[in-house]
Amino acid sequence: MTxxxxxxxxxxxxxxxxxxxxxxxGGPPPNPFEYNLLKSxxxxxxxxxxxxxxxxxYAKFPVVLGAKKAVKWLYDAGFELKAVTGRxxxxxxxxxxxxxxxxxxxxxxxxxxMVPSKQKARFIADMSPAFAIDDSPANxxxxxxxxxxxxxxxxxxxxxEELPRMQNWARLIQAxxxxxx
Ligand SMILES: [Mg+2]
Numbered sequence: 001m002t003x004x005x006x007x008x009x010x011x012x013x014x015x016x017x018x019x020x021x022x023x024x025x026g027g028p029p030p031n032p033f034e035y036n037l038l039k040s041x042x043x044x045x046x047x048x049x050x051x052x053x054x055x056x057x058y059a060k061f062p063v064v065l066g067a068k069k070a071v072k073w074l075y076d077a078g079f080e081l082k083a084v085t086g087r088x089x090x091x092x093x094x095x096x097x098x099x100x101x102x103x104x105x106x107x108x109x110x111x112x113x114m115v116p117s118k119q120k121a122r123f124i125a126d127m128s129p130a131f132a133i134d135d136s137p138a139n140x141x142x143x144x145x146x147x148x149x150x151x152x153x154x155x156x157x158x159x160x161e162e163l164p165r166m167q168n169w170a171r172l173i174q175a176x177x178x179x180x181x
Contacts, residue, residue: 003080004130008094013137013153019022024051032156052109055092066169075108086117137161
């Protein structure tokens with residue numbers, strides 16, 4: 001039997017992008033209600049853009065709360081896990097991303113795909129996952145349009161969106177345990 005597949009976004013789902021970015025900028029924290037980092041640092045846009053293309057930024061991101069434990073649980077429960085990210089392949093970011101996933105998630109996530117955001121939903125639909133998790137409302141909307149069961153990973157910047165969502169990693173695992181009973 002093939003294992004049910006779960007597709008995971010990286011930034012905002014596995015990697016704590018906002019916290020990592022605050023450190024890189026030397027503070028203050030990005031506006032938690034704003035998904036677009038450029039809008040969080042008025043007057044410092046050039047600096048934001050420089051950090052976004054710097055691979056060392058991505059190496060330092062902490063793991064989202066509960067993600068490590070939950071991914072291990074899913075892997076042990078027999079799910080197949082793949083990451084699909086809109087991060088650029090350019091300038092060493094791909095190598096840093098692969099190393100970061102390997103460091104934190106070991107053998108649980110071995111397949112990582114770098115796909116431009118606009119093509120992500122189609123790409124994921126072709127993988128026929130059981131569901132796909134993303135923190136971007138636009139990406140989840142695209143997934144639903146492609147008949148993929150998309151779940152919006154709750155973050156302050158997406159809290160007002162009316163979309164199927166998961167509150168956090170612990171709640172997802174709890175829900176899966178309950179449905180398995
Ligand atoms: Mg994301």
